[in-house]
Amino acid sequence: MKKILIANRGEIALRVMRSAKEMGIETVAIYSEADRNALFVRYADEAVCVGPPPSAQSYLQGDKIIDICKQLGVDAIHPGYGFLSENADFVRKVKAAGITFIGPSAEAMDMMGDKLSAKATAKKYNVPMIPGSDGAIDDVEEATRLAKQIGFPLLIKASAGGGGKGMRLVEKESEVEEQMKLAISEAISAFGNGAVFIEKYATGPRHIEIQLLADNHGNCVYLFERECSIQRRHQKVIEEAPSSVLTPELRKAMGECAVNVAKACNYSGAGTVEFLLDDNMNFYFLEMNTRLQVEHPVSEMITGLDLVKEQIKVARGEKLSFTQDDLKINGHSIEVRVCAEDPLNNFLPDIGNLKTYRIPSGPGVRVDDSFEEGMDIPIYYDPMIAKLIVHGKDRTEAIEKMLRAIQDYTITGVETTLPFCSFVLKHEAFVSGKFDTGFIPKYFKPEYLSKSNSNEEEVAAIFGAFVAKNLNTSKASVVPNAQSKSKWKLNRV
Secondary structure, X not given: OOEEEEOOOHHHHHHHHHXXXXXXXXXXXXXXXXXXXXXXXXXXXXXXXXXXXXXXXXXXXXXXXXXXXXXXXXXXXXXXXXXXXXXXXXXXXXXXOOOEEOOOOHHHHHHHHOHHHHHHHHHOOOOOEOOEOOOOEOOHHHHHHHHHHHOOOEEEEEOOOOOOOOEEEEOOHHHHHHHHHHHHHHHHHHHOOOOEEEEEOOOOOEEEEEEEEEOOOOOEEEEEEEEEEEEEOOEEEXXXXXXXXXXXXXXXXHHHHHHHXXXXXXXXXXXXXXXXXXXXXOEEEEEEEOOOOOOHHHHHHHHOOOHHHHHHHHHOOOOOOOOHHHOOOOOEEEEEEEEOXXXXXXXXXXXXXXXXXXXXXXXXXEEEEOOOOOOEOOOOOOOEEEEEEEEEOOHHHHHHHHHHHHHHOEEEOOOOOHHHHHHHHHOHHHHHOOOOOOHHHHHOOHHHHHHXXXXXXXXXXXXXXXXXXXXXXXXXXXXXXXXXXXXXXXXXX
């Protein structure tokens, strides 16, 4: 494998290219007109424009991407996450063109891409399931009967897709009809598939996922878990590894279940099995993501593995160079998603120019991004600017390091999620580990950030007044003569 095309953009494209370069592999970037000056485009050995800014006209142009591969003699395609990363038809076309797809087979994607199909597959291996309907349901009367049987509260969920779309919480019988119609409508609009199913809503749920790695020789290991319970609109904001609540026994049980799911669909490459953990520490299968996850860096930090390199090795036909017994958890890692969103306005996306953009650094601090100062945040794509990741010897050190890194991260020109992330990391519920997916509705109000900012300004004003007063009263003793003045202050600009 000498040349890889990265069928993606932004930070994940740049992150894949760096690992490929370390392996001596040439890289090809594709880009839309909106990304012409992006860092990942400049970093690649070759770059080709695939179309106008909208994704449908650029990054989702599968046939065009394959044609570029043929023209440039590309050996393999890395899809990153999002866009075409879980498109089974695209994988089939890539294979038919004689190009290697760095990821699982189309068959595995088909099996796991539909939540109902995935549940049926996992069930064969006795993987625990949340009580709910066995298949898709569209009859309101039948849904009401099942709802009574399952018990409230419950969730009506779209069979296809993810990201919280087509998901509705139902707290009583009178809401079933309305919420079901809304879920079906959302599912059709988002995924072109109106199939929905019903499942019990677990109390105090935590979102725990297991990172998997499998080769084409029957070997599969789990790279421990990620805690992903801090979410807004059912989308993750902060992730950490390992979870603060899993015992070694529970970790092993969840890991082995995840491996069984992978074996059930003959999986290869990097993948993630997502579980729900209730307040009684019972876990249930949710779904499998047949790609690299946004939050994969925290798994890399605690295992010392480069997951992109491992993906490439598997795609080249190599066996895993380690076993489950070789893997150990080293320290603790936290990732925050730095998104151009306004936490004071329901996390709505914000657009603008990065007037100031300075990233933090230091031991155990990693930033995955693809932006520079002066660049615009495009309106066409996900608002994530960067991923800020830290690693410490334990959870306490990781939290302290992340708070420092957030303080050192300077962004002006757009609103970001950094103040919210700082709020979470300081909150007693997070620090104690006693939180779940309901953290935001339970503990967060936009005005809390406003109060925090005003308090900081007040403290700064008081401190400034104190310093000024002391300088005035002790001027003569502090500065005995002009020649003894330090030039340190004068040399600062």
